[in-house]
Amino acid sequence: KALIRMSWHPQNLYNLAQRVRAPDLSRHTVYQKRWAAKKELRAYHVPHITEKQMLNRHTPLRLPNRQMTAAERERMPPLQSAAFAELERRVDVVVFRSHFASSLTHARRLVQMGQVTVNGHVTRFPAQRLEDGDMLGVNPASVPTLAKTVAAPNAARDFVPVPFMAPWMFTPxxxxxxxxxxxxxxxRSPLPQSGRMEIPSPLPPTFHQYAYQWY
Structure with a gap:
């Protein structure tokens, strides 16, 4: 089946709808499970970078942890589910998560065209890492859900829904x-929470665990 991407495209929504459940890896070897999980998650989170870039820039050496009770540990998804947390600090990913772009490719294009600022300074590097408290801004004229024309230069732009965007309209x-x-x-960085995983993903925490083991 087709891989799921960060995109509002109707074909991607169709691919997502076809995934009634996560792929069954029960008959796979350990190596096959890790490779399949890595393939699915790389296609969703970081389809534009190489394996070397993934390892050098975005693979954490140590996963975040905090003091938990025994009951919380039972409900907590595996800590390896935070393996892709570092990617959530990328400028292009934050632009998409904030609904300022219709896809990760669109977000990268906005950054490269100088439509995105970080702490008031224009950035042209989609892979730039944001720190806690950094403010990212996007030129309103480039946001697909805002009207392209306004009555006055400083007037607020009307919200214009884009078809097939609804499944992605949530804020982490x-x-x-x-x-x-x-x-x-x-x-802050996304963290595993009791009973859920903060990183938006179409795949369950076990896939993140296998992908982390691959790397």
Whole structure:
């Protein structure tokens, strides 16, 4: 089946709808499980970078941890589910997560065209790493969900829904998005929470665990 991407494209939504359940890896060897999980997650999270870049820039040596009770440990997804947490600090990923771009490719293009700022300075590097508290801004004229024309230069732009965007219209807990000003503040890295995984993903935590073991 087709791989799932960060995109509002109707074909991608169709691919997502076809995934009634996660791929069955029960008959796979350990190596096959890790490779299959890595393939699925790389296609979703970072399809534009090489394996070497993934290892050098975005693979954490140590995973975040915190003191937990025994009951929390039972409900907690595996810590390896945070293996892709570092990718959530990339400028292009934050632009997409904030709904300022219709796909990860679109987000990269906005950055390269100088439509994105970090702490008030234009950046042209999609892979730039944001620190806690950094503010990212996008030119409102480039946001696909905002009207292209306004009555006055400083007037607010009307929200115009884009077809097939609904499944992606959620905001992760680690981002604070201000839509009137088209800005986003990165609050912190995503962490495994009791009973759930903060990193938005179409695949279960076990796939993240296998992918981390691959790397």
């Amino acid at each position: 807990d680690y981002l604070e998005v201000d839509y009137p000003t088209c800005t986003t503040v990165l609050l």
